Amino acid sequence: xxxxxxxxxxxxxxxxxxxxxxxxxxxxxxxxxxxxxxxxxxxxxxxxxxxxxxxxxxxxxxxxxxxxxxxxxxxxxxxxxxxxxxxxxxxxxxxxxxxxxxxxxxxxxxxxxxxxxxxxxxxxxxxxxxxxxxxxxxxxxxxxxxxxxxxxxxxxxxxxxxxxxxxxxxxxxxxxxxxxxxxxxxxxxxxxxxxxxxxxxxxxxxxxxxxxxxxxxxxxxxxxxxxxxxxxxxxxxxxxxxxxxxxxxxxxxxxxxxxxxxxxxxxxxxxxxxxxxxxxxxxxxxxxxxxxxxxxxxxxxxxxxxxxxxxxxxxxxxxxxxxxxxxxxxxxxxxxxxxxxxxxxxxxxxxxxxxxxxxxxxxxxxxxxxxxxxxxxxxxxxxxxxxxxxxxxxxxxxxxxxxxxxxxxxxxxxxxxxxxxxxxxxxxxxxxxxxxxxxxxxxxxxxxxxxxxxxxxxxxxxxxxxxxxxxxxxxxxxxxxxxxxxxxxxxxxxxxxxx
RNA sequence: GGCGCUAUCGUCUAGGGGUUAGGACGGAAGAUUCUCAAUCUUCAAACCCGGGUUCGAUUCCCGGUAGCGCUACCA
Numbered sequence: 001x002x003x004x005x006x007x008x009x010x011x012x013x014x015x016x017x018x019x020x021x022x023x024x025x026x027x028x029x030x031x032x033x034x035x036x037x038x039x040x041x042x043x044x045x046x047x048x049x050x051x052x053x054x055x056x057x058x059x060x061x062x063x064x065x066x067x068x069x070x071x072x073x074x075x076x077x078x079x080x081x082x083x084x085x086x087x088x089x090x091x092x093x094x095x096x097x098x099x100x101x102x103x104x105x106x107x108x109x110x111x112x113x114x115x116x117x118x119x120x121x122x123x124x125x126x127x128x129x130x131x132x133x134x135x136x137x138x139x140x141x142x143x144x145x146x147x148x149x150x151x152x153x154x155x156x157x158x159x160x161x162x163x164x165x166x167x168x169x170x171x172x173x174x175x176x177x178x179x180x181x182x183x184x185x186x187x188x189x190x191x192x193x194x195x196x197x198x199x200x201x202x203x204x205x206x207x208x209x210x211x212x213x214x215x216x217x218x219x220x221x222x223x224x225x226x227x228x229x230x231x232x233x234x235x236x237x238x239x240x241x242x243x244x245x246x247x248x249x250x251x252x253x254x255x256x257x258x259x260x261x262x263x264x265x266x267x268x269x270x271x272x273x274x275x276x277x278x279x280x281x282x283x284x285x286x287x288x289x290x291x292x293x294x295x296x297x298x299x300x301x302x303x304x305x306x307x308x309x310x311x312x313x314x315x316x317x318x319x320x321x322x323x324x325x326x327x328x329x330x331x332x333x334x335x336x337x338x339x340x341x342x343x344x345x346x347x348x349x350x351x352x353x354x355x356x357x358x359x360x361x362x363x364x365x366x367x368x369x370x371x372x373x374x375x376x377x378x379x380x381x382x383x384x385x386x387x388x389x390x391x392x393x394x395x396x397x398x399x400x401x402x403x404x405x406x407x408x409x410x411x412x413x414x415x416x417x418x419x420x421x422x423x424x425x426x427x428x429x430x431x432x433x434x435x436x437x438x439x440x441x442x443x444x445x446x447x448x449x450x451x452x453x454x455x456x457x458x459x460x461x462x463x464x465x466x467x468x469x470x471x472x473x474x475x476x477x478x479x480x481x482x483x484x485x486x487x488x489x490x491x492x493x494x495x496x497x498x499x
Numbered sequence: 500g501g502c503g504c505u506a507u508c509g510u511c512u513a514g515g516g517g518u519u520a521g522g523a524c525g526g527a528a529g530a531u532u533c534u535c536a537a538u539c540u541u542c543a544a545a546c547c548c549g550g551g552u553u554c555g556a557u558u559c560c561c562g563g564u565a566g567c568g569c570u571a572c573c574a
Contacts, residue, residue, distance in 0.1 A: 026574045061573055118572060125571085132500060135570070160572050178504070187502055187570095195572040202574045226503060226569040249505080249567090256566065287511065287523090295513030296522045315512075317505050318567060325511070325524045331536085374537055385536080404534075452533045464535045 019051035019216045023077075023084070024206065026058045027069035030267040031076030033321065034221060034251045034259060037285045041248055042219050043082045044286065044309035054213060055087035060205050062092070076268045081278050081302075089213075091205050098200035101208040101238070102161050102193050110237040111193055113149040113159040114141040136189045137162070161194035163203070163234065171229040176217070176246035176311040183229040191230050203227065207234040215243050219311070222247040246311050249289050249318045259321055275349065275378030276326065280333040284326045289319045299332045331377045339366035342373065346382040350390065353383035357390045365390075368474055371466050388460045389474070400463030401494040404453040411487050413444060414454050418484030421477060428477045430469040437469075458487040 023039040025031065031039075046053035055077065059065040074088065091098075105111035125135045142164060144152075153159055165188045172182035193204040200208070210218065225247050235242050253263035265271060271281055283300050291297055292308035300308070334342070343365060350357060357365060372386045388394040396405075405411060417440055426432045437455070441448040452468050459471055459480060472480045483490075 024574090028574075058574060064573070114572085116572095121572085129500085134501060136501090162572095181503075183503075189570080192572045197572080199572085201572065206574085221568090222504065223568055224574090227574090247504085252567075254510085258567075284511095289511085291512055293513095294522090297512080298523060315505095319512095320510060322510050322524070328524055375535075377536065381536090400534090449533065456534060462534090464537085465533095466537080468533060 017216065019046060019049045020054065020214050021046050021051060021217050021219055022054040022056050022087075022210070022213065022215050023082075024056040024058050024209075024220075025073050026061065026064075027066060027073060028061065028064040029069060030072045030269065031080075032259075032266040033268060033271075033285070034266075035073075036076065036080060036268045036281075037251060037288060038219065038221055038248060039077065039082050040080070040282060040285050041290070041309075041314070043084075044306055045217065045219060045311065046085070047306045048309045051216075052085045053082075054089070054215070055084035056089045056091070056209060056213070057087075058091050058202065058205065060091045060200055060202065062199070065092075072267075072269070079272050079278060080268060080281065086213075089209070091200075091209065094205075094209065094212075095198075095200070097212060098204050098208050099194070099198065102200070102204060105163065105193065105234075105237060106161065108237065109164070111161050111163050112142055113144065113153065114162045114190075114192070115144065115149075115152060115157055115159050116141060136187075139164075139190050142190065158196040160192045160196045162190040163193050163230070163237075165190050165230070165233060171232050173228055173232050173242070173245050175225075175228075176244050177314045178222075178225075178247055178316060181225065181228070183226075185229075188229050188233070203230050203234065207231050207238070210243060211235070211238065211240045217244045217246060217311075219246045219248060222249050246314065248314055249316060251288060252318050252320045254320060254322075256318075256320065263321065264323075271326075275380035276330050277333050277337070277345070277379065280326070280330040283333065284329045288321070290314050299329065299336070327377050334376050334379070335374055337373070339369040339373070342369050342382075345379050349379050349383040353387070355383055355387065355391045355393075364474075371470060371474055375464065375466070385462060385464070386460075388462070389471075392479070394461050396457060396461040396490050396494040397463065398494045400457045400461070401491050403463055404450070404457045405487065405491045405494075407450065407454075410450050410454045411491055413446070413451060414458055414484050414487040416440075417451065417455070418481045418487075421484065422481045428473060428480075430467075430473045433472040433480075434469040454487070455484060458490060459483050461490075 021042045023035075023042045025035050025039075043053050045051070057070055057073070059070070070088075077084070102111060106113075121137065124138075128135045139162075141162070149159070166185045169185050170182050171185055171188070172180055174180050191203050192201050194200055209215075228245055228247075232242065251259045253259045255263075259266060265274070268281070272278075279301070282302065282305065286300070286305050286309070287297055290309070290313050292300075292313055297308075343362075346369060368389050369382070372382070372389060375385070376382060382390075417437065420436060420440055421428075421433070424432075424436055426436065437451060438448055441451055453463075456465050456468050456471070457463060459465075459468070459475060465471055475483070
């Protein structure tokens with residue numbers, strides 16, 4: 001690395017102050033779960049250390065970047081609750097910085113003009129690959145004298161700018177999760193810094209921006225490991241203090257291949273649409289590839305996550321996305337939510353499902369949500385599984401009818417029971433409704449169980465529900481009676497539907 | 500192919516030169532009998548393979564194997 005100023009000693013100077021980290025997505029797609037976790041780790045790190053979390057949009061690939069995707073990413077970040085302290089910065093608005101940085105590199109002899117055409121390079125690469133040789137750029141234009149390069153450019157010939165990678169020696173970095181990683185310099189290609197149209201490539205823009213924004217810790221996916229030596233060289237060539245690199249393992253699908261659309265939803269917004277709550281998603285994502293000291297972790301809120309999070313808990317190996325576990329986190333978080341917090345979230349689901357809660361009394365809604373939430377796996381359940389609690393317009397689950405309402409006698413008894421509830425002078429509390437049913441069962445000389453289970457289906461349309469009498473008390477006399485009396489019709493419809 | 504990274508129950512992980520290798524999700528069984536997607540109890544389930552170092556390796560070292568990543572004028 002002769003000729004490069006040593007900057008390793010300056011590592012500490014950047015890392016010692018309050019950390020500055022960034023999430024730098026490319027707007028060529030939505031915010032996917034891998035990116036979301038990278039963002040979350042950066043956010044947790046910044047919050048834990050009272051540092052700064054910066055959002056930077058890497059949109060230098062104008063062909064593939066779109067403003068819809070920018071909006072989609074911001075939306076995803078907001079939904080996930082990852083608030084940023086600076087930005088969003090857009091690289092397309094910072095072009096001057098990159099050109100200046102490239103000029104510095106050319107001036108110091110660390111970069112040079114390359115006149116090779118794309119087609120030429122493509123052909124050579126194909127040939128090299130066919131021969132089993134390395135497809136690395138051979139550095140042909142490195143030998144072009146400065147004056148000649150200037151002349152050719154003046155004559156209108158287009159040129160890219162390449163970085164002149166040292167031909168010997170090696171480059172290393174001490175990764176905060178992986179430890180020391182070293183690459184032989186001759187394995188590293190003379191990467192393009194500036195395209196022939198003057199636009200920067202990723203390698204130039206990240207380094208220029210990370211320097212300019214004084215990023216102290218670069219926490220990103222491990223798919224960037226092989227890019228790192230190039231960036232380290234750039235820091236050295238520029239004589240800038242080195243940040244700390246922390247490469248986070250990737251998230252894989254259940255088949256151990258990189259997570260993609262094939263595995264189902266990858267966009268974080270799709271999880272919102274599935275009724276996942278952000279608290280659960282953060283908890284789940286944080287524990288994918290990271291574990292707090294001691295390793296045992298379950299339901300954690302943001303305060304605990306922030307308190308516990310640090311780089312040394314990040315695992316080195318890839319993690320598989322486990323949907324069942326996400327669902328578990330989600331049900332636990334929903335259960336921990338107050339009904340007041342749940343209500344507006346649930347109202348969104350009702351709206352989507354065309355439910356206008358017939359019983360609009362807010363207090364009643366809150367109590368019902370509390371009654372039902374221990375059995376919820378996601379927010380949508382409040383509009384599907386629990387639909388009957390909030391509207392009279394619901395259909396029975398055929399499986400539940402099959403299980404508990406198949407017996408004609410039971411159905412008749414339920415209708416009759418409905419009449420009893422209608423005629424009763426008693427109140428409609430849990431205790432009173434329970435007493436009436438048991439008395440009724442005794443009178444008819446039948447067990448209460450089948451009646452209770454049948455009534456559950458008649459009242460809720462489901463085979464799974466809270467305690468029946470709590471449900472009755474919640475629904476009130478009028479609804480309980482009319483639903484019991486409609487047991488026959490409901491069962492008939494469900495059994496028809498089944499065929 | 501080349502280069503790099505990784506390897507503990509099915510999954511996420513803790514641990515660490517001598518342990519009954521711990522926890523959580525999921526799974527199974529049981530209890531509750533008013534259902535279960537709720538609750539409680541119990542159970543099954545792992546150190547990739549081969550060498551080396553060592554009194555002793557799952558742990559440290561080397562090799563293999565496998566998986567993943569990168570290998571663009573994408574990011």
